[in-house]
Amino acid sequence: MTTQQTFVIVGAGLAGAKAAEALRTNGFGGKVILIGDEDERPYDRPPLSKGYLQGTTEREKIYIHPAQWHLERDIDLRLGIRVNDIDCAAHEVKTAGETLGYDKLLVATGSAPRRLTVPGADLAGVHYLRRVADSEALKAAFASAQRVAVIGAGWIGLETAAAARAAGCQVTLIERGKLPLLAVLGAEVAETYAALHRAHGVEGRMNAGVAEIIGDSDKATGVRLVDGDVVAADAVVVGVGITPNTELAAAAGLPVDNGIVVDEHLATIDPDVFAAGDVANSYYPLLGTHLRLEHWSAALNQGPVAAANMMGTLTSYDHVPYFFSDQYDCGMEYSGYVGPDGYDEVVFRGDVAGGEFIAFWVRDGRVLAGMNVNTWGVTDAIEALVRSGARVDPAKLADPEELLMYVAANAAR
Template sequence: MGAQPTFVIVGAGLAGAKAAESLRTEGFKGRILLFGEEPERPYERPALSKSFLQGLSERAKIYVHSRQWYADHDIELHTSTRVAAIDRPGRQVQLAGGERITYDKLLLATGASPRELPDAGSHSVYYLRRIEDCLQLRFAFTTARRVAIIGGGWIGLEVAAAARAANVEVVLLERGEVPLLRLLGRDTADVFARLHRAHGVDLRTGAHLRHIITNADGRATGVQLDDGSRVEADLVVVGVGALPNISLAEEAGLLVDNGVKVDEHLRTSDPDIFAAGDVANAFHPMLGRHIRIEHWFNALSQPAVAARSMMGLEASYDEVPYFYSDQYQLGMEYSGHVGPGGYDQVIFRGDKDALEFVVFWLKDHKVLAGMNVNIWDVTEAIKDLVRSGLKVDGAKLADAAIPLPDVLADAAGNNGRH
């Protein structure tokens, strides 16, 4: 690569910033260019639907690094700059303004964008992805009487909690039988449905949107459902999932499939191009298949592996998937990965009614995932159970008096691994 190689990072979010940091930590002495389309320097997104949306955290705390940090580490940060194309044969990226920059290694950390509704062009229809979205929505909460939220996923539920904290009436519209049903299963998903209803949310399930209602000025005034009912609202928030930003990779001829497809080293189908964060559909050694996870932990943890791989050092990404959520008085952490119908047993330990419990999803007596609700300092023990691949004693797993490390030690002693 020469004495002073150039590494280019496309996407100045958490993943891009942590990749730049990891390159310097690992001793990379070459040139690092970090390009982001937003005017902001890299920041973390979870607070945008949680504490920052509620005005409980300061703006300064969501940034990954101070502005000076980039200069101190000789990282060329270019905000408000769009990379328009990748020239793989020439190993160059082309900026929207036409400038071309040659790279030795390239990292795609382009993230994901909210899935938009086809008729949601009104200026009082909100999506939540960027700081500016959050600030606009937070301001809207100060004057709104009622908000209609389309989608009962994590974003929709967290926005509902923030709206109720601002004393705004909430109508939450979920297509399924209950929010989070596909991810959590009926018993656990019902916990979240009851929680929101207890806080005054008008949760309507089986609700299929026909269109958003707008007035003569183009402002949303509510939504029309397929059953003919109308929901009046001062503003509408759409949270119906996200799509990976793959256009740059796709146009460059990289292998894409629900994101940019990468191996466990986070290398794409081009050996000089890597991907990390929300956009990466990565092979996971523990699971034995590719998965793409749109959560903070991936954007935080994958870049260190990508950085080492870009430098030619040995590294593979095999962290147990993890995410968290805060809603009202409920805080939870989820560790592991299990698809709908991918488990044959659900085990609770603790008090579900008091919102202090851990729930596990198992298949063939092996823990695939666990979620702790208002019980802390057990995440690593849950991850150890998931990692182990051991058959566990369900009765002991359900017994809150038996520490989780002891459950694992018992499983190991019984030689439960196939």
């Protein structure tokens, strides 16, 4: 007689939800327990800074599965519950109310916004964005505010700045670097985002540090910069990065280094414990290095890979890193990865000034990454270029008359 197995998933975000889905799709007949510390059933986070924040995406559209989906597939979805402890030796997870045994465990606890530590950071009117309630609070703030200060010019900062402008607010973007997204994109492409926001009326305060958030009657009224200037604001948005939620894994003795360290199968050093999504620092065979990627696509694709390996089907996570962003009328997709060694040049194809182009980051004649802006149907070709590792002709990359699929096919030879 075979004992029914129990698979527990801690974290009911995209990675956890997709893992649960893959378990049932691939025929796992044991118990699946999906535990989330939010009261909401699993949902996608990208709309929270895009369509949902701007009111163009209905709430029901953000959820990964319909309301009855988990019940219909016999997935034990437990919401509003925090796991307090993982005991790997005993194969147990503990909540405030019970202890659950597991045969296999997936940790998909995600991440949390990095908090400001300057004086005034806890005033009302200071917003972070991670959960549905945060997005709704921001939406309400933008509806009533005249002036919004956004601290941090990363993807969340830029997308919320665009949403605030769409709501009719005056927006000031405060960033420590000299350009938005400088560390991510490099100066050549970062300048295109600086120009995009200038064109939409955003005031940029670059090379600016935040000294404190000032307030009146316990509500934020502005941001004082290190140089003494004050940026007046009715609402302040903080987007200065996120931190992986590794506390459970660390306390359980699992290796943690900028996330839970896992191999290409998303397995930890404990063969019965896996990790996926924002919290996982996973090994990428394509790149020959560990990466923790805070992208929607990583959570989307790592969940099913973890599920396959939990079921005993050895599967590698070998996707080309991918993310996307929508700001104003500018949509982009980015495929690939530029490592710490950087790049030699950026090759542009198309109309950069007109906002329809592709940028390629090239090192030693090879395409490390490509970003298509308002140019569609080319992601497969860009991924093929990145995956091939072959040398390419920069002139062909830049020439819009050259079919990109042809360039990719020839590079792969």
